[in-house]
Amino acid sequence: MSKMNLTRRGVLKTGAIAGAGVAAPTIFTAQSAAAFTNEPTGSSVTLGFNVPQTGPYADEGADELRAYELAVEHLNGGGDGGLMNTFSSKALQGNGIMGKKVEYVTGDTQTKSDAARASARSMIEKDGAVMITGGSSSGVAVAVQALCQEAGVIFMAGLTHSNDTTGKDKKANGFRHFFNSYMSGAALAPILANNYGTDRKAYHLTADYNWGYTTEEAVRTSTEAMGWETVAAVKTPLTQTDFSSYIAPVLQSGADVLVLNHYGGNMVNSLTNAVQFGLRDKLVNNKNFEIVVPLYSRLMAKGAGANVKGIFGSTNWHWSLQDEGSKAFVKSFGTKYGFPPSQAAHTCYVQAMLYADAVERAGSFNPCAVAEALEGFEFDGMGNGPTLYRAEDHQCFKDVLVVKGKENPTSEFDLLEIVEVTPTSQVTYDASIFGGELGSCNPGA
Amino acid sequence: MEAIILQILNGLDKGSAYALIALGLTLIFGTLGVVNFAHGALFMIGAFCAVTLSRILTLSHTVVDETQKDFLGNPLKVDVPYVMDWFGESTGAAIIDWAVPLSILFAIPVMIAIGVIMERGLIKHFYKRPHADQILVTFGLAIVLQEIIKYYYGANPIPTPAPAAFKGSFDFGAMMGFDPNTIIYPYWRIIYFAFAAVIIGAVFAFLQFTTFGMVVRAGMADRETVQLLGINIDRRFTLMFGIAAAVAGLAGVMYTPINSPNYHMGMDFLVLSFVVVVVGGMGSLPGAVAAGFLLGILESFASMREVLAVLPGLNQIIIYLVAIIILLTRPRGLMGRKGVMED
Numbered sequence: 001m002s003k004m005n006l007t008r009r010g011v012l013k014t015g016a017i018a019g020a021g022v023a024a025p026t027i028f029t030a031q032s033a034a035a036f037t038n039e040p041t042g043s044s045v046t047l048g049f050n051v052p053q054t055g056p057y058a059d060e061g062a063d064e065l066r067a068y069e070l071a072v073e074h075l076n077g078g079g080d081g082g083l084m085n086t087f088s089s090k091a092l093q094g095n096g097i098m099g100k101k102v103e104y105v106t107g108d109t110q111t112k113s114d115a116a117r118a119s120a121r122s123m124i125e126k127d128g129a130v131m132i133t134g135g136s137s138s139g140v141a142v143a144v145q146a147l148c149q150e151a152g153v154i155f156m157a158g159l160t161h162s163n164d165t166t167g168k169d170k171k172a173n174g175f176r177h178f179f180n181s182y183m184s185g186a187a188l189a190p191i192l193a194n195n196y197g198t199d200r201k202a203y204h205l206t207a208d209y210n211w212g213y214t215t216e217e218a219v220r221t222s223t224e225a226m227g228w229e230t231v232a233a234v235k236t237p238l239t240q241t242d243f244s245s246y247i248a249p250v251l252q253s254g255a256d257v258l259v260l261n262h263y264g265g266n267m268v269n270s271l272t273n274a275v276q277f278g279l280r281d282k283l284v285n286n287k288n289f290e291i292v293v294p295l296y297s298r299l300m301a302k303g304a305g306a307n308v309k310g311i312f313g314s315t316n317w318h319w320s321l322q323d324e325g326s327k328a329f330v331k332s333f334g335t336k337y338g339f340p341p342s343q344a345a346h347t348c349y350v351q352a353m354l355y356a357d358a359v360e361r362a363g364s365f366n367p368c369a370v371a372e373a374l375e376g377f378e379f380d381g382m383g384n385g386p387t388l389y390r391a392e393d394h395q396c397f398k399d400v401l402v403v404k405g406k407e408n409p410t411s412e413f414d415l416l417e418i419v420e421v422t423p424t425s426q427v428t429y430d431a432s433i434f435g436g437e438l439g440s441c442n443p444g445a
Numbered sequence: 446m447e448a449i450i451l452q453i454l455n456g457l458d459k460g461s462a463y464a465l466i467a468l469g470l471t472l473i474f475g476t477l478g479v480v481n482f483a484h485g486a487l488f489m490i491g492a493f494c495a496v497t498l499s500r501i502l503t504l505s506h507t508v509v510d511e512t513q514k515d516f517l518g519n520p521l522k523v524d525v526p527y528v529m530d531w532f533g534e535s536t537g538a539a540i541i542d543w544a545v546p547l548s549i550l551f552a553i554p555v556m557i558a559i560g561v562i563m564e565r566g567l568i569k570h571f572y573k574r575p576h577a578d579q580i581l582v583t584f585g586l587a588i589v590l591q592e593i594i595k596y597y598y599g600a601n602p603i604p605t606p607a608p609a610a611f612k613g614s615f616d617f618g619a620m621m622g623f624d625p626n627t628i629i630y631p632y633w634r635i636i637y638f639a640f641a642a643v644i645i646g647a648v649f650a651f652l653q654f655t656t657f658g659m660v661v662r663a664g665m666a667d668r669e670t671v672q673l674l675g676i677n678i679d680r681r682f683t684l685m686f687g688i689a690a691a692v693a694g695l696a697g698v699m700y701t702p703i704n705s706p707n708y709h710m711g712m713d714f715l716v717l718s719f720v721v722v723v724v725g726g727m728g729s730l731p732g733a734v735a736a737g738f739l740l741g742i743l744e745s746f747a748s749m750r751e752v753l754a755v756l757p758g759l760n761q762i763i764i765y766l767v768a769i770i771i772l773l774t775r776p777r778g779l780m781g782r783k784g785v786m787e788d
Contacts, residue, residue, distance in 0.1 A: 056707070056709065058595070058599070058600035059601040234753065235753075237760065239713070241710065242703065242704060244455045244459070244634070245452060245459075245744070245745040248452070248630075249750060252447060268704075269602070269704045272604070273703070276612075276633060277629060277631055278614035278631065281614075284626065299601050302604075303602035303604060305604025305606060330517070331517065334516055335517070339516075411516075414516075
C-alpha cells in the first residue's frame with residue numbers, strides 16, 4: 001500500500017491544474033473522446049448559419065438564410081432538388097449528409113466581428129455545429145474563419161470580397177466560393193477601357209477599412225495597366241452618410257471618372273450624392289464624366305434606385321444567367337419565396353451544397369477530410385460555369401460577371417444587366433501574391 | 446478660392462440638418478428641461494413619413510402583361526398605381542414624382558401627434574428624475590422606434606428621389622466668373638438650405654411675435670412664476686414638444702432625396718446634434734442654429750483632400766475637437782446662459 005504525501009504545495013498544484021482544466025473553454029476539451037470537434041453521433045448533423053439578422057446588412061442576411069433553408073430542404077430530399085440536379089458531382093442523394101438528416105441553428109453576426117465570433121462560438125459549443133457558414137462582411141469572415149480554425153470546424157464563407165479572406169488571412173479550415181477584389185479589378189478594367197477609352201483620369205473614393213483598400217488597389221492596378229491615370233484616392237470614414245464634401249472637389253481635380261470603392265449603405269449614399277451633383281451630366285476633358293462601382297449587389301442597387309442606371313460594376317452571380325444551374329436555382333428559390341435570389345443567397349446555397357458534397361465524397365465529417373475533398377475540387381453546374389476550389393488558398397476560381405445598371409427595369413429585382421462574362425483565365429492570379437499561410441487543418445480533437 | 450466656396454456651400458446644407466435637429470433639441474430642453482435622446486429618431490420618422498406617403502401614392506393594382514415574362518417565365522405582372530387610374534397617367538406620375546414635397550403636409554400633423562403622445566405618454570413621467578434617467582429612457586425609446594421602423598420597412602435604404610424638376614446641379618462657378626464645373630451644387634441641396642432657413646425663421650417668429658410664444662419664453666425663463674399667474678404652462682410646453690418633433694420630422698422629410706432613408710439615420714445625426722447643442726450653449730436657440738452651421742462648415746473643410754493630406758483623420762474628429770476647444774474657452778458654449786444645467 002503506498003503512502004500518500006499530502007503537502008500544501010502539492011494540493012495547490014493539483015488544484016491549479018484541475019482548475020485550469022475546468023476553466024478551459026469547452027471548445028477545446030468537450031470533444032476529447034471524439035476524433036474531431038462535434039463529431040455527429042446520432043441520426044442528424046447540425047450546421048451553423050451565421051448571418052447578419054440585425055444591423056445594416058439584415059436584408060442581405062435574410063436572403064442568405066432563405067438560401068440556407070432551401071439548401072437544407074434539398075439536402076434532406078425535399079423540394080425540387082435545386083442545384084443537386086445540375087451539380088457535376090453526384091455524391092448527394094437527397095438523404096441528408098451521409099444519411100444523417102441535416103438540421104441547422106442560426107446566429108446573428110450583426111456585421112460586427114466580436115458579435116459574429118460570439119454567435120459562431122455559441123453554435124459550435126452549445127449547439128454542436130460541425131460547420132459554420134455565412135456572413136456579409138470581410139471583417140466578419142476573417143474573424144469567424146480564425147475562430148473556426150481554432151475550434152476545429154470548417155468555415156464556408158458567405159459574402160466576403162476582400163483579397164485578405166483567402167490571402168493574408170487565409171486558414172486551412174476556411175473556404176470561399178465568392179469572388180474577390182482582385183477579380184473585380186481584372187474583370188472590370190478591359191470593359192472600362194472598351195467603353196470609356198484608355199486615356200482616362202480616375203478619382204477614387206475608398207471606404208476606410210480593409211475591403212476598401214484591397215478593392216481600390218485592385219481597380220487602380222488593373223485600370224492603370226490599361227493606361228488610366230489615378231489623380232487622387234481619398235479615404236472616407238465608414239460611418240460617413242453624406243459624401244457631398246468628398247464629391248464636390250472631384251470635378252476640380254480634373255478627373256473624368258469617379259470610382260466608388262464603397263459597399264452597402266456607403267455605396268448607396270455616395271452614388272446617390274454623386275448623381276445629385278450631376279457628375280454624369282458633365283463633360284470633362286472632352287469626355288462624358290463616368291462613375292464606376294467595383295462591387296455591386298442587388299440590394300445595394302435597389303437602395304440606390306434609378307441612380308445605378310448605366311453604371312458598370314462586377315458581381316459574383318446574377319439571376320438572369322441562362323446556364324442550367326442558374327435556371328434551376330432561380331426556379332427553386334423563386335417558387336419558394338416569390339422573388340429571384342441575390343448573389344449572397346446564391347453563394348451561400350452553393351457553399352452549403354459544396355460542404356455536403358465534400359463530406360459525402362470524403363466519407364467523413366472530419367474537417368481535415370472535408371478540406372482535403374474540397375482542395376483542388378473541380379465542379380460545374382452550380383451557376384458559375386466550370387469552377388476550381390484552388391488547394392493553395394481555398395479560393396474558388398470561376399467566371400466573373402461585369403454588370404451595368406439597367407436603363408429600363410421591369411421590376412424592383414430587374415436592376416442590373418450582364419454585359420460581360422469574364423472567363424476564369426482572365427481573373428486567375430498566383431496564390432502567393434497576397435501572402436499569408438494556410439497552416440494545417442485543425443480537426444479540433 | 447473655388448474649393449473654399451464649395452466647402453462653405455457643402456457646410457451650409459449639412460449645417461441646415463444639424464441646426465434643425467439641434468433647434469428641436471434645444472426647444473425641448475429649454476421648455477421641459479428634458480435631454481431628449483429620441484430626437485434623432487424623430488428625424489428618422491419624419492423621413493419615413495416621406496417613404497410612407499410615397500408608398501401610399503404608389504398603391505397599385507396588378508395588370509398581367511402577356512407580352513413580357515417575369516423571372517420564372519410567367520406572364521409579367523405590372524403594378525399600375527391607382528393615382529394614374531384616377532387622375533390620368535401624366536397627372537398621376539406628377540403626383541408620385543412630387544411625393545417628397547407633398548410629404549411636408551403629411552408629416553406636420555403626424556409628427557406633432559407623435560411628439561405629443563411621446564411627451565404625455567412617457568417623457569412627462571421623467572421630468573423630476575435626474576438627467577441620466579431621461580437620457581436612458583429616451584435613448585431606449587429611440588432604439589424601440591428604429592426597430593419598429595426596421596420591422597416594417599426593412600434594413601435596406603429606400604430610394605426616395607426629389608421631383609425630376611430639381612434633379613441636377615447649379616453651376617455657381619460659371620455664375621461667379623470661375624471656370625464652368627468648378628463650383629457646382631445640387632438644386633435639391635439649395636432647396637434644403639432655403640427650407641431650413643424658412644423653418645428656423647418661422648420658429649423664431651412664432652416664439653418672438655405671438656402671445657403663445659411670449660408665454661412659452663416666459664415659461665422657459667421662470668416656469669413657476671408663469672404657473673402662479675394661472676397659466677397652464679404644461680399644456681403649452683407639451684405643444685412645444687410637438688412642434689419640436691415636427692421641426693425634426695420636416696428636416697427628415699426634406700433630407701430623403703439627399704440620402705436614401707434607413708432605420709439608422711437618426712442615430713447618425715443624434716450625437717453630432719448633441720455636440721451642436723452643447724457648443725451652441727445649452728438652452729440657447731440662436732446658439733444651436735449658429736453652432737449647427739459652424740460645425741457643418743468646419744466638417745466640410747476638414748474633409749478636403751488638401752487638409753487630410755496634412756492632418757489625416759481630421760474629418761472624423763473635427764467636430765469633437767472644436768467642442769473641446771469651445772468648452773475649454775467658453776464653458777457655457779457659444780451663447781449659453783448662466784445657470785443652465787449647472788445645478
